[in-house]
Amino acid sequence: MRKKRRKYIKIGLPILMIYLFLMLVFIGYHLVYAKKIIPGVQVRGLVLGGKTTEEAKSILEKSLTFPKEVEIKIGDAASTQIASSDIEFQFLVDETVTEAFNIGRKTNWINSIRIKATGLVSLLNVDPVYSYNADLLQSKVLGIKKDLFKQVSEPAFIYINDVLNIVPGSQGSSFDEEKLKNDIISHLVHNDTSFIKVDVKVVETILTLQDLDILKPKMQPIISKDYIFEYEGNSWPITKEELLKIVIPEKVNDQMVLKVDNNYLSSRLNEIAKEIDRNPSGQVLEVENGKAVQFVPSTDGLKLQINETLEKAIADIFNDETKFNLIVQVTKAPESDNKYNIEQILGEGKSKFKGSAESRMYNIELASSRVNGILVAPGDEFSFNESIGKIDKTTGYTTAWIINKGRTVLGDGGGVCQVSTTVFRAALAAGLPITERNAHSYRVSYYEQDSPPGIDATIYSPSVDLRFKNDTPGYILVTSEFNKEETSLIYRIYGKNDGRTVKMTEPVVTSRTAPPAPIYEDDSTLPKGKTVQVEYAIYGASVSFERTVERDGKVLSQDKFRSNYRACGAVYKIGTK
Numbered sequence: 290m291r292k293k294r295r296k297y298i299k300i301g302l303p304i305l306m307i308y309l310f311l312m313l314v315f316i317g318y319h320l321v322y323a324k325k326i327i328p329g330v331q332v333r334g335l336v337l338g339g340k341t342t343e344e345a346k347s348i349l350e351k352s353l354t355f356p357k358e359v360e361i362k363i364g365d366a367a368s369t370q371i372a373s374s375d376i377e378f379q380f381l382v383d384e385t386v387t388e389a390f391n392i393g394r395k396t397n398w399i400n401s402i403r404i405k406a407t408g409l410v411s412l413l414n415v416d417p418v419y420s421y422n423a424d425l426l427q428s429k430v431l432g433i434k435k436d437l438f439k440q441v442s443e444p445a446f447i448y449i450n451d452v453l454n455i456v457p458g459s460q461g462s463s464f465d466e467e468k469l470k471n472d473i474i475s476h477l478v479h480n481d482t483s484f485i486k487v488d489v490k491v492v493e494t495i496l497t498l499q500d501l502d503i504l505k506p507k508m509q510p511i512i513s514k515d516y517i518f519e520y521e522g523n524s525w526p527i528t529k530e531e532l533l534k535i536v537i538p539e540k541v542n543d544q545m546v547l548k549v550d551n552n553y554l555s556s557r558l559n560e561i562a563k564e565i566d567r568n569p570s571g572q573v574l575e576v577e578n579g580k581a582v583q584f585v586p587s588t589d590g591l592k593l594q595i596n597e598t599l600e601k602a603i604a605d606i607f608n609d610e611t612k613f614n615l616i617v618q619v620t621k622a623p624e625s626d627n628k629y630n631i632e633q634i635l636g637e638g639k640s641k642f643k644g645s646a647e648s649r650m651y652n653i654e655l656a657s658s659r660v661n662g663i664l665v666a667p668g669d670e671f672s673f674n675e676s677i678g679k680i681d682k683t684t685g686y687t688t689a690w691i692i693n694k695g696r697t698v699l700g701d702g703g704g705v706c707q708v709s710t711t712v713f714r715a716a717l718a719a720g721l722p723i724t725e726r727n728a729h730s731y732r733v734s735y736y737e738q739d740s741p742p743g744i745d746a747t748i749y750s751p752s753v754d755l756r757f758k759n760d761t762p763g764y765i766l767v768t769s770e771f772n773k774e775e776t777s778l779i780y781r782i783y784g785k786n787d788g789r790t791v792k793m794t795e796p797v798v799t800s801r802t803a804p805p806a807p808i809y810e811d812d813s814t815l816p817k818g819k820t821v822q823v824e825y826a827i828y829g830a831s832v833s834f835e836r837t838v839e840r841d842g843k844v845l846s847q848d849k850f851r852s853n854y855r856a857c858g859a860v861y862k863i864g865t866k
Contacts, residue, residue, distance in 0.1 A: 327393045329408025332415050345386045359476045360484040377422040384418035424646045438462045441492040448529045455501045458494040467821050503545045520615040549603045559685035562593040590620035595683045630763025630785035636719025640711040641738040643776045648687045649704035656708040657769040665759040673755040706747050709755045713746035715780040716757040720791040720838040725756040728852035743796035743832030743852040789840045802829030805858040815864030829856030
């Protein structure tokens with residue numbers, strides 16, 4: 290027994306000593322680097338391991354440089370430049386230091402030990418954290434496409450001097466837009482001063498002259514007629530040029546057919562809708578010293594039913610009908626005109642949208658024109674979704690960037706949340722009870738151009754809405770003022786002032802969250818070996834502010850508005866095709 294004990298002691302003692310040594314090293318390591326970046330961490334070749342966050346910040350500010358512009362070469366000929374300021378590219382030094390400090394910390398203990406051990410023998414690279422305006426980048430790339438690339442031209446019908454002819458098409462050229470955007474950002478982030486080479490692709494026509502020859506006998510009787518939209522004595526003729534854009538040739542299963550271009554016809558109907566549509570509303574005609582001194586009482590609302598009119602017109606064109614009656618819905622306004630009590634501006638909300646693409650500004654203007662002149666009776670609730678109606682191509686909206694399921698994607702109506710955000714700010718200033726408000730899933734730069742974070746409101750019909758109640762003695766009137774030149778939007782809420790005052794605290798950022806690790810997703814639509822970045826890293830934050838509404842020294846309501854913006858990691862698509 291004694292021999293066995295001695296044997297165990299002889300074996301166990303060294304193991305215990307090794308264990309104690311490792312524990313001392315482990316504890317010592319964490320004591321030394323408790324407030325320092327762990328060894329091995331570097332940002333673009335600048336070693337930050339062993340530095341405090343303040344020391345690391347100083348190193349990055351002094352030594353990390355970024356190119357002022359990126360040169361782009363198109364094929365073997367043309368070239369152009371994009372300046373970093375053109376897309377509002379910014380190096381985020383504080384966020385980069387935080388990212389470096391969190392290496393080996395924001396993970397489970399197994400990964401933490403592995404990362405820290407790796408840092409002792411090799412380098413741990415951290416990319417600079419940055420921000421840029423995705424809309425401006427998209428606009429710049431589309432500008433390159435428009436200026437330096439030839440659009441493919443399909444053979445088409447043309448009507449001149451009462452004769453239907455066919456004009457030949459021509460080849461076009463194109464390029465990989467996503468790759469160019471990724472290359473631009475990569476060159477800026479990594480201080481790459483070499484030019485970006487854009488490969489030019491030839492784009493062939495889909496149709497041929499022979500294809501249109503087949504359809505010419507069918508197109509002739511259609512083009513020979515005069516078509517017109519009508520509603521209550523008003524008419525909107527369809528020109529021959531418009532008709533050739535509405536009725537178009539298409540190849541289906543190797544067969545040539547004539548079809549109606551729903552998008553173009555819908556666009557034409559939306560132009561007509563601008564002349565017809567109106568909300569049941571009143572209108573402030575003159576304001577003096579913040580008071581409505583001239584007010585027109587209610588008018589019935591009119592709404593052109595785009596889908597119903599579209600379906601009927603499609604059938605009528607191919608049934609030899611030439612007059613299309615527009616289908617319009619009439620909405621009755623409040624009957625009484627002597628109880629409005631609309632006298633003063635109760636609240637005003639403003640927002641800026643500098644840097645928005647044309648498509649986004651178009652949607653903002655359209656949406657603000659529809660949420661305008663809205664009357665809300667005493668005790669009733671304003672609903673943004675009910676006021677604006679359907680938001681898609683059929684109601685005139687175009688494609689722009691939207692947030693959908695936590696991702697930034699192209700979708701119909703991108704920019705409408707600029708309108709809901711501005712209405713929310715007006716309702717806050719007016720001291721009206723906010724019955725439903727939802728913050729965006731992550732921070733959006735447009736809403737912080739002239740405002741602190743946390744004062745935004747997203748909508749997504751029909752489930753996500755902005756609502757507030759009219760608890761004043763009379764009607765309230767919601768009006769908009771859109772200014773494209775100044776990239777500004779103003780909402781005013783008129784009504785009768787009942788003596789209430791509004792106090793709002795400055796929004797406070799209570800926490801900030803670093804973006805998670807990048808996500809890599811297989812994509813069978815991309816060629817194998819190709820990688821495309823579809824989402825960029827964004828820091829999260831928790832923001833809150835308070836509002837107190839008082840009258841005659843008595844508190845009517847106290848609200849605390851919270852916004853939890855989640856951090857978003859970069860997302861990459863990996864080709865598997």
